Structures are given as structure tokens and as C-alpha cells.
Amino acid sequence: MKLRYAAVFTVLSAALLAALYLNLTIGGADISPAEALKILFRGGADTASDIIMKIRVPRAMAALILGGALSLSGYLLQTFFRNPIAGPFVLGVSSGAKLTVALIMVAAAESRAALTSGALISAAFIGSLASLALVLTVSRSVGSMSTLVVCGVMIGYICSAMTDFVVTFAADSDIVNLRSWSLGTFSGMNMDNVRASAVVTASGLALTLLLAKPIGAYRLGESYAQNLGVRIKPLRAALILLSGLLSACVTAFAGPISFVGIAVPHIVRTALKTSKPVVLIPSCFLGGSVFCMLCDLISRTAFAPTELSISTVTAIFGAPAVIAAMLRQRRDRV
Amino acid sequence: MTVIGPNGSGKSTLLKTLAGTLKKRGGTVLINGRGAERITPNERAKQLAVMLTERVGAELMTCREVVETGRYPHTGRLGRLTQNDKRAVDKAIFATETADFADTDFSQISDGQRQRVMLAKAICQEPKILLLDEPTSYLDIHHKIAFLETLRALVNDEKIAAVVSIHELDMARIISDYTICIKNGGIFKAGAPPDIFTPDVLCGLFGLPRDLYAQYFKN
Numbered sequence: 001m002k003l004r005y006a007a008v009f010t011v012l013s014a015a016l017l018a019a020l021y022l023n024l025t026i027g028g029a030d031i032s033p034a035e036a037l038k039i040l041f042r043g044g045a046d047t048a049s050d051i052i053m054k055i056r057v058p059r060a061m062a063a064l065i066l067g068g069a070l071s072l073s074g075y076l077l078q079t080f081f082r083n084p085i086a087g088p089f090v091l092g093v094s095s096g097a098k099l100t101v102a103l104i105m106v107a108a109a110e111s112r113a114a115l116t117s118g119a120l121i122s123a124a125f126i127g128s129l130a131s132l133a134l135v136l137t138v139s140r141s142v143g144s145m146s147t148l149v150v151c152g153v154m155i156g157y158i159c160s161a162m163t164d165f166v167v168t169f170a171a172d173s174d175i176v177n178l179r180s181w182s183l184g185t186f187s188g189m190n191m192d193n194v195r196a197s198a199v200v201t202a203s204g205l206a207l208t209l210l211l212a213k214p215i216g217a218y219r220l221g222e223s224y225a226q227n228l229g230v231r232i233k234p235l236r237a238a239l240i241l242l243s244g245l246l247s248a249c250v251t252a253f254a255g256p257i258s259f260v261g262i263a264v265p266h267i268v269r270t271a272l273k274t275s276k277p278v279v280l281i282p283s284c285f286l287g288g289s290v291f292c293m294l295c296d297l298i299s300r301t302a303f304a305p306t307e308l309s310i311s312t313v314t315a316i317f318g319a320p321a322v323i324a325a326m327l328r329q330r331r332d333r334v
Numbered sequence: 335m336t337v338i339g340p341n342g343s344g345k346s347t348l349l350k351t352l353a354g355t356l357k358k359r360g361g362t363v364l365i366n367g368r369g370a371e372r373i374t375p376n377e378r379a380k381q382l383a384v385m386l387t388e389r390v391g392a393e394l395m396t397c398r399e400v401v402e403t404g405r406y407p408h409t410g411r412l413g414r415l416t417q418n419d420k421r422a423v424d425k426a427i428f429a430t431e432t433a434d435f436a437d438t439d440f441s442q443i444s445d446g447q448r449q450r451v452m453l454a455k456a457i458c459q460e461p462k463i464l465l466l467d468e469p470t471s472y473l474d475i476h477h478k479i480a481f482l483e484t485l486r487a488l489v490n491d492e493k494i495a496a497v498v499s500i501h502e503l504d505m506a507r508i509i510s511d512y513t514i515c516i517k518n519g520g521i522f523k524a525g526a527p528p529d530i531f532t533p534d535v536l537c538g539l540f541g542l543p544r545d546l547y548a549q550y551f552k553n
Contacts (some may be wrong), residue, residue: 221390227353228459
């Protein structure tokens, strides 16, 4: 078992470094890998160095940080609902955040106010908690996960429709980036965004690791966990708040990104063959980073110079994993 | 102490109320003389371990990992197991004869084996009180007897109080120090086994006609 953990962590770390290298060296502008590396480590003052330092580095960092955050957010929701097909996208959490962020963006554009990263995250957090509250209210009256997911998807559609409405009627000049953002993208990141999401995500990751022990006991079921001394209500609240915060941070900067939250934890669990939180939490994060960096690379290089939305790519690779997760769950229940 | 009674009479409700899983509907639960609400969850977990009839979640966990969760109240913030904790886990696995499948996935073993793993988990929690809800229902005769002997040894040697709901009346009669009969959500009768395990009490408790009782319980 230990060997398997070590192997998976080695592969993930190697993949992370490789993805980082590819993301920094491949792109539309004709910069050779050697030149790119030189700029990274020694700096420079020409256009090439601007492309590397102001476009590729923030973008790669955003995919690394936010990908991890998204995967972790999914893991927390799966723990909460004790179901592997829970995730921020299918439960409508991402779309709720998208709506509030779109509203605040348009409002800021109308009044010509500048938006700080903090304001974006706060707006997204409110949106994600609002849709989580809706989903939780529904989950109280219906026990079945499939009903919950259908409900989440519906909430997602409603929020997306309202976002489209807002985006369509906002003045075109205000929303150059809004349209692509509302489909999900890592483009247009600046270092300020990266710093803000790094702070939020790092604290989210640290807090989640502190919850590893009660999450471990929670795996047995609520009654057993309670008997082992877990304070159930605070734990459940913490799971929801952390998950909401992490996915809010992602949506605030990169828009709604589909399937990562379910697919990555599922792939990681299958590879590790364990549900130990101390192992799963960091590996879900790493896995999410790798997955999003590679998907982002594909989204901007596959049909360059046309860029695909990140969700298009994550869906192609993520959706099959989600189906696999559902099939496996069916089999285990029998 | 054993708890016997018909299906749906309130045995599980009683045990869950004692464990604090269910809100009590009246009365007082005392744990070692202290009101149960006044004990912190972690303190209660060191005093009291349960085995329930509900399905155990345990996705992608080996049996050993399930047993290890019993050390939860004894470990620190990060839940790392010390040598001492590992010894307690091994001891519990040995006592319940679960070593053969300790490293198998919990979802891959049979219901009876699961019951033994859950007993091991309860044992390595090192409680003063064990609450066991129909812990022997899926066990074969060998493991039923082994289970009850293990329990008996815990009660005699480690001075643990065990409250066990059970349907096997023949065995209940042998292992009990005290028996409570539950019927329709209340206590029908309580006392030492010789006073309880009589045709009169059992027929009254389970609503059995005397002739059928005589036919099935020859002794």
C-alpha cells in the first residue's frame, strides 16, 4: 500500500512539473523553450519576456492553483453527501457563483468602479453558498442522490440563463472578457488574481488537512462517527463552507469549469485504492492541478489561434470518469 | 446485560438513546454517574463504544483501517497512531479472529465477518461500556459462541459493562448477568436470567402460544 501511495505521488509530482514546463514553453508566440527558460530564471525586458511573465506564468499558476482547489472542493462535497458523483458543477454551485460574479462585474462596469480580487471571491462565495443552501434544502426532503443531481443541474441552468441575460444586456465594451469567462477559461489572469487565489486556496487546503481526522471517522457513517467523538454538525458545516469557498475562488477567476470536481477525485481514489483523507486530500489537489494544466494546454493549442473553453476540454476527459464513478457506485450498492 | 424483545419493540431505540445517537424522549442517561449531555464527545467516546445494525459506510477501507478508527478518541489532532495504538488494534484483531482478512477491503467480506470487524473496532476503542445492537445476527454458530466468549472475557477481566440486544434466547440465557425484556417501547420485565427465561415470561413477551413454545423449546 505504502508503495502504491509513493508511486502515485511520484507520478503526480512528475506530471505537475512536466505540465508546468509545457505550459510555459508552448504557445502562440514563437519563443523557443530554451529562451523561455532563460526569461523565467534570468528575466528580460522585451516582448517575449512580457508574454512569458505576464501571460503564460499567471495562466499556468492559475490552472495549477484553481485546478487543485476545484478538485478539493469536489472531494469535500463527496464526503459531505457520501456520494462520489457530488461536485460543485453538477450541484449548481459553480453556476450560482457565476451568476453573482457576473452581476457584480456588470454593476462595476456600469459605475466604472474597479473590482478587487477580494470582491470577486466574496461575490462568488455568496453565490455558491446560496445555491448550496438551495441544494441542501432539497436534499432534506429527498434522500436520493440522483434527484439531487437533477435538481443541481436545473439550478445550474437557471443561473446560467440569468447570467446570459445579464451578459447580453451589458454594454459590449464592458464585457470583453465576460463572455469567455462565463464559459470557463484560464486566460486573462494577472498576478494579482493569482496571489489572491493562492492565499484562499492555501488556507482552504490547510483547513481541509486539519479536518483529515474527523473526515476519516466520518467514512464509517454518521452514527459511528458520532460515537467516536466527532462533532457532526460543525464538521458538516465546515465541509460545506470550505467546499463553497474553494469553488467560489475558482469561479471568481476562471468561471465555471465542469467535471474536474468529480473526475479527479474519482481517478485519484481508483489509483490509490484508498479513502484515507491524509493521502487523498493532497493527491486530489495535485491531481486537479495536473488535470487542469493539461486541459488548459490543450484548450489553447489544439486549434490555435482559436481557443477552446476549458470546460469543453475538461468535459471530454472528465465526463467518462464521472460515468465510471457512477457505474462503480451502482456495482458496490448491489 | 442483555436486552431481548420482539422486532420493533424498541431495543435499538434504547441502545441508540444510551449512545447519544438519538435524542432522548424523556428520562436521564447517566454515564458513570455523570449526565450524558455534560460529557464532551471525545470523553464519551473513550467511555462508550457502539456496534449498530445500520450499514457501515467504509468505502475503500481495509478491515484494519476500520478497526483503527476505534482509536479516534485516543489520538491527537492529526489522528496519527502511536505504537500503543497499533498494539491495541492488533490485540482487538486477534481477539475477534479477524487477522485473516484484516487487509482485505471492507466491502469484500461477508456480513458476519463485518460484524466481527466492527466488534474489533469497538474493543480497540477501549471503552468502559459496550453497546451492541444485535451483534451476532449474521454469525455462524462457531463465531456466535466465540463472539459471546470474547464478550464474556471483556466483562470479567476488563470490567467492561456490556449492553447487548440479542435474538438468540438460548445463548442469552447462558451469557447474561441481567436481562431486560422490552415490549411496545417499555420494560416488560427485568431480572436475572432464571427469572426471565421461563416459558411464562417468554410466551408473554413474544406473544407465543404455549403449545408452540413447547414444541420448539423442548428443554
